Amino acid sequence: MRSTALIAGAGALPRLLIxxxxxxxxxxxxxxxxxxxxxxxxFRIERLVPFFDALAERGITRVCMAGAMQRPRLEPELFDAxxxxxxxxxxxxxxxxxxxxxxxxxxxxxxxxxxxxxADAICPDLVxxxxxxxxxxxPEDERDALRAAEIVAALGAVDVGQGAVVARGLCLAVEALxxxxxxxxxxxxxxxxxxxxxxxxxxxxxxxAPKPGQDRRIDLPALGPRTVAKAAAAGLAxxxxxxxxxxxxxxxxxxxAAEAAGIFLWGHNR
Amino acid sequence: MRSTALIAGAGALPRLLIxxxxxxxxxxxxxxxxxxxxxxxxFRIERLVPFFDALAERGITRVCMAGAMQRPRLEPELFDAxxxxxxxxxxxxxxxxxxxxxxxxxxxxxxxxxxxxxADAICPDLVxxxxxxxxxxxPEDERDALRAAEIVAALGAVDVGQGAVVARGLCLAVEALxxxxxxxxxxxxxxxxxxxxxxxxxxxxxxxAPKPGQDRRIDLPALGPRTVAKAAAAGLAxxxxxxxxxxxxxxxxxxxAAEAAGIFLWGHNR
Numbered sequence: 001m002r003s004t005a006l007i008a009g010a011g012a013l014p015r016l017l018i019x020x021x022x023x024x025x026x027x028x029x030x031x032x033x034x035x036x037x038x039x040x041x042x043f044r045i046e047r048l049v050p051f052f053d054a055l056a057e058r059g060i061t062r063v064c065m066a067g068a069m070q071r072p073r074l075e076p077e078l079f080d081a082x083x084x085x086x087x088x089x090x091x092x093x094x095x096x097x098x099x100x101x102x103x104x105x106x107x108x109x110x111x112x113x114x115x116x117x118x119a120d121a122i123c124p125d126l127v128x129x130x131x132x133x134x135x136x137x138x139p140e141d142e143r144d145a146l147r148a149a150e151i152v153a154a155l156g157a158v159d160v161g162q163g164a165v166v167a168r169g170l171c172l173a174v175e176a177l178x179x180x181x182x183x184x185x186x187x188x189x190x191x192x193x194x195x196x197x198x199x200x201x202x203x204x205x206x207x208x209a210p211k212p213g214q215d216r217r218i219d220l221p222a223l224g225p226r227t228v229a230k231a232a233a234a235g236l237a238x239x240x241x242x243x244x245x246x247x248x249x250x251x252x253x254x255x256x257a258a259e260a261a262g263i264f265l266w267g268h269n270r
Numbered sequence: 271m272r273s274t275a276l277i278a279g280a281g282a283l284p285r286l287l288i289x290x291x292x293x294x295x296x297x298x299x300x301x302x303x304x305x306x307x308x309x310x311x312x313f314r315i316e317r318l319v320p321f322f323d324a325l326a327e328r329g330i331t332r333v334c335m336a337g338a339m340q341r342p343r344l345e346p347e348l349f350d351a352x353x354x355x356x357x358x359x360x361x362x363x364x365x366x367x368x369x370x371x372x373x374x375x376x377x378x379x380x381x382x383x384x385x386x387x388x389a390d391a392i393c394p395d396l397v398x399x400x401x402x403x404x405x406x407x408x409p410e411d412e413r414d415a416l417r418a419a420e421i422v423a424a425l426g427a428v429d430v431g432q433g434a435v436v437a438r439g440l441c442l443a444v445e446a447l448x449x450x451x452x453x454x455x456x457x458x459x460x461x462x463x464x465x466x467x468x469x470x471x472x473x474x475x476x477x478x479a480p481k482p483g484q485d486r487r488i489d490l491p492a493l494g495p496r497t498v499a500k501a502a503a504a505g506l507a508x509x510x511x512x513x514x515x516x517x518x519x520x521x522x523x524x525x526x527a528a529e530a531a532g533i534f535l536w537g538h539n540r
Contacts, residue, residue, distance in 0.1 A: 154428045158421050160441045171430045174444040178460040186456050190448035 001122065005060045005114075008035055009067030012249050013119060013126075013222070017066055020123035025060060027051075029072060046078035048086065052112040062115045064122055065105070065218050099211075102218050118217035120244070125251055127220065128267045130243035134255050135264025137238055140168065141205055145240040145268055147171070148207030156212040162221045165236065167204025180208070180221075184230035191235050202237045202263065209242035222247040228257040228265075238264030271392065275330045275384075278305055279337030282519050283389060283396075283492070287336055290393040295330060297321075299342060316348035318356065322382040332385045334392055335488050341371070369429075369481075372488050388487035390514075395521055397490065398537045400513035404525050405534025407508055410438065411475055415510040415538055417441070418477030426482040432491045435506065437474025450478070450491075454500035461505050472507045472533065479512035492517040498527040498535075508534035 001021040008014035008028050014035060018026060027041045043051040055063070071094060079087070086108065093104030106116050120127035137145075148166040151174065155161045161175035165187050172190065175183045184206065208221055223239065223246055231239050239258070241248075244267075248254055258265045271291040278284035278298050284305060288296060297311045313321040325333070341364060349357070356378065363374030376386050390397035407415075418436040421444065425431045431445035435457050442460065445453045454476065478491050493509065493516055501509050509528070511518075514537075518524055528535045 151425070151428050151430055154424045154430075155421070155444070158424045160421055160424075160444065165446075171446045172448065173446050174425070174430065176435075176441045176443050178442065178456075182456070182460055186448070186452070190452055 003059055004062045005055055007063055007065040009069035011067045014067040017119060017122050045072055046074055047080055047083055049082035050080055062117050063109055064117050066119050116217055126247055127244055128248050130267050130269045133265040134259045135238055137264045137266050141237055144205045145207055152209050153212055162211060163208045165204055165206050181230055184234045187234040202235055204236045205238050205240045206231050206236055207240045208246055210245045220247045222249055224249040225253050225257040228254055228261060232261035232263055240266045240268050243267040243269045273329055274332045275325055277333055277335040279339035281337045284337040287389060287392050315342055316344055317350055317353055319352035320350055332387050333379055334387050336389050386487055396517055397514055398518050400537050400539045403535040404529045405508055407534045407536050411507055414475045415477055422477060422479050423482055432481055433478045435474055435476050451500055454504045457504040472505055474506045475508050475510045476501045476506055477510045478516055480515045490517045492519055494519040495523045495527040498524055498531060502531035502533055510536045510538050513537040513539045
């Protein structure tokens with residue numbers, strides 16, 4: 001991984017990747033809180049092309065973007081001429097939304113001959129494949145998972161959400177802007193509504209997947225111990241995620257939490 | 271309306287229709303709370319065909335189904351032979367869900383030569399058409415309404431919800447089993463999340479429409495003063511409903527409540 005640069009944003013993911021491959025070159029946007037890496041190369045969007053040159057000079061051939069990055073304000077006086085020539089493309093992408101911005105940034109790295117890799121190429125454990133990690137999902141859980149997957153796919157087509165909760169075929173909630181935790185809290189609050197329909201003490205699944213057509217190398221949705229706690233509090237039987245499509249942060253801790261709460265974790269192949 | 275029978279379930283709608291056309295024959299499933307109509311003809315699902323005969327004998331040619339009906343338990347010993355012959359169809363439809371049950375019941379009425387009409391045929395004011403009932407929606411509200419309509423249409427295709435909340439293009443919530451009130455409470459709770467993105471004190475619309483392909487003669491979604499209060503508490507600019515697709519119960523009171531809260535009510539043609 002000596003030839004790999006980590007473009008590190010905020011959150012737990014960059015730290016986990018640095019632990020897995022400490023020999024990577026860590027790069028951060030100027031202005032962000034410094035990571036505890038041996039050396040951090042700071043860069044600015046206004047001088048992106050010189051940054052690409054600096055990476056190439058150090059023998060970097062692959063880059064991995066990880067963690068949330070805020071859109072920086074651009075200072076016109078800092079641009080070099082080659083980066084300035086890229087501005088129309090960058091600004092257009094930024095105005096078209098987060099996904100477009102990320103696709104544009106990936107495209108730029110690739111134009112400058114860097115290979116863009118996902119977090120799973122550095123630490124495969126972070127992105128579990130197909131299989132049950134704990135617990136025992138039954139046929140009703142699988143039916144709920146398939147129904148939820150269908151709902152999430154329909155929503156993805158209109159660029160909404162990456163998750164839904166289905167219990168015995170009933171859609172209890174759909175993820176929107178407020179996010180996963182808010183949705184699971186909502187289910188916990190309204191579960192009594194459907195209690196009469198559900199014989200089992202725990203029923204229903206939370207299903208999580210990337211948006212259809214999303215580039216799997218960046219910005220995958222994440223699950224962790226907190227998600228497990230919220231899903232358990234919502235009375236669900238388990239969490240189903242798309243195999244290879246979701247980051248499982250703190251895997252051991254997440255699996256232990258799920259085992260303790262008696263809920264299953266299942267990587268599902270569509 | 272002397273030749274019209276009202277098949278009355280629970281809720282405010284049957285009462286409003288009886289007030290609008292008191293000469294209708296009011297029919298109720300045995301077991302439900304009696305309505306204050308001059309005469310109520312009670313019927314049982316197990317004796318549906320004799321009930322059809324009784325309607326025809328009284329000169330009934332049109333029926334309107336209004337209000338929520340619980341699925342009754344069937345008592346095998348009460349069936350007559352002709353109704354018993356219909357059981358396989360009825361049971362199949364009941365197991366396929368609410369929409370299928372209603373379609374099957376409409377189909378039976380039609381087979382027995384009754385015309386099935388919607389509540390709007392009795393009281394047109396109940397189902398407003400296109401037009402702004404109060405307030406002044408702006409171009410941003412229309413964009414939000416179109417985005418929400420697109421989301422609701424995508425969800426309808428997977429048989430979920432009839433409503434969504436969109437503010438400045440952001441999907442704040444999607445209606446699922448817990449219903450409209452629960453969704454609007456959720457928006458009220460999480461609105462602070464997007465407050466920074468929204469300059470206006472009120473922004474966003476709640477959009478409500480029937481499911482795509484739904485028979486408009488039965489089971490239309492409803493709006494009322496309570497919906498207005500919840501939408502106002504959620505900080506929304508207004509409520510948009512599909513023209514001709516939503517019941518507006520207590521129209522005067524609903525419009526007054528919206529005017530008092532400073533939010534618009536808009537019947538929108540897709």
